[in-house]
Every structure is written in structure tokens, then in C-alpha cells.
Amino acid sequence: MPNKIKLVLVSCCAPCSSGAIKQLADGGVPGIDDFVVLFYNPNIFPNDEYIKRMNEQIRYCEELGVKYAVGEWDHDAWKKAVAGLETEPERGKRCDACFAYRFAYARDFALQHGYNAVASVLGVSKHKDQSQVDTAAKRTLGNIEYIPIMWDENLRQSINRASNFYRQNYCGCEFSFRKKPEPVILGIKSCETETGTL
Numbered sequence: 023m024p025n026k027i028k029l030v031l032v033s034c035c036a037p038c039s040s041g042a043i044k045q046l047a048d049g050g051v052p053g054i055d056d057f058v059v060l061f062y063n064p065n066i067f068p069n070d071e072y073i074k075r076m077n078e079q080i081r082y083c084e085e086l087g088v089k090y091a092v093g094e095w096d097h098d099a100w101k102k103a104v105a106g107l108e109t110e111p112e113r114g115k116r117c118d119a120c121f122a123y124r125f126a127y128a129r130d131f132a133l134q135h136g137y138n139a140v141a142s143v144l145g146v147s148k149h150k151d152q153s154q155v156d157t158a159a160k161r162t163l164g165n166i167e168y169i170p171i172m173w174d175e176n177l178r179q180s181i182n183r184a185s186n187f188y189r190q191n192y193c194g195c196e197f198s199f200r201k202k203p204e205p206v207i208l209g210i211k212s213c214e215t216e217t218g219t220l
């Protein structure tokens with residue numbers, strides 16, 4: 023572990039990162055000397071959804087007065103990185119490649135800007151598998167330290183309850199859209215009316 027930890031916090035959206043950013047801003051994670059929130063999410067589709075999530079992230083960081091950086095939305099390049107894995111389920115191999123793609127950017131960002139550690143909130147959602155995120159990070163970050171911080175979930179939930187964050191209902195990519203459940207037809211009854219039977 024480096025003596026002075028300068029941390030890049032990889033974030034996917036405001037609702038997942040709210041508690042983590044507050045903890046870091048309040049000095050609630052011992053040993054972190056400096057941090058920046060990195061919003062790099064070329065996985066998010068379509069672009070207007072990406073803009074909504076990005077704007078919420080920026081608004082929250084500015085509210086707390088913390089540093090942030092936004093990477094480019096290179097969705098076509100991201101799609102190439104997950105090519106062949108489109109039909110994988112959420113938490114499957116496509117997500118391995120997606121996490122690795124974003125951690126690779128975080129690694130390069132850290133090296134270029136003088137940071138020496140990375141943490142993330144990519145495993146915070148109940149739909150995610152934290153161990154999958156940790157494995158992708160460790161495999162990808164090379165000489166940059168990965169710090170698997172367990173964030174305060176109660177704090178995150180209480181901030182989110184009190185906030186008016188935009189909240190999405192799918193992970194991010196076009197392959198993760200959640201289908202609305204089909205209506206279940208339990209039975210058909212004829213209905214007598216004044217003009218006949220419907």
C-alpha cells in the first residue's frame with residue numbers, strides 16, 4: 023500500500039456513488055489523502071441517458087465541492103470490447119469485459135494524473151456481484167493499487183431517500199434493458215351487454 027493514497031473513485035452514477043463520495047469528502051475513509059471521482063461510462067446507452075447520468079454525477083460532486091473528471095463517451099469502441107458477448111446475462115462475461123474496459127481507463131487516468139490507487143462503486147447495486155467487480159479490477163489495474171472499500175450502505179440509502187437524483191431502471195448498456203413483464207391472461211369470459219356479447 024503506498025504511503026500517501028491518491029485515489030481515483032470509479033463511478034457509474036450519482037445514486038450508486040452518493041454515500042461513497044460523502045464518506046470520502048468527510049474524511050470517513052482512513053488513509054485517503056486525496057481523491058477524484060472519475061465518471062467514465064461509455065457502456066451507457068443511448069446518449070441522452072448517458073447525459074442524464076453524467077449531469078447528475080456532476081451536480082452531486084459540485085454540491086459537495088469534490089474534484090471530478092469525465093471521460094469520453096466512446097460507445098462504439100466499448101461495443102467492440104464486448105463483441106460476441108451481447109447475449110450474456112447481467113453478471114456474465116459481458117460484464118467482466120465491461121468492468122475491465124472501464125478499469126483500464128481508470129488505470130491510465132491514474133498514471134497520467136498522479137494518482138496511485140483506485141476504488142469503485144460498480145458493485146454497489148443489488149443487481150451487481152461485488153466479487154466480479156473486484157476480480158476485474160485486480161486483473162486490470164497493474165501497478166495501480168486496488169482498494170476494495172466496503173461503503174456505508176445505510177449512508178448511501180439515506181442520502182438517496184433525501185435526494186431527487188435521476189434514477190435509471192437498467193444497468194446501462196442496450197443489452198441490459200429490463201423488459202416490462204408481459205400481462206398474464208388468467209381467463210376470458212364473455213360479457214353480456216345491451217347490444218350483444220363482447
Ligand code: SF4
Nearest residue numbers: 117120193194195198
Ligand atoms: S449490464 Fe452493465 S456492467 Fe454489464 S455490460 Fe451492460 S453496462 Fe456493463
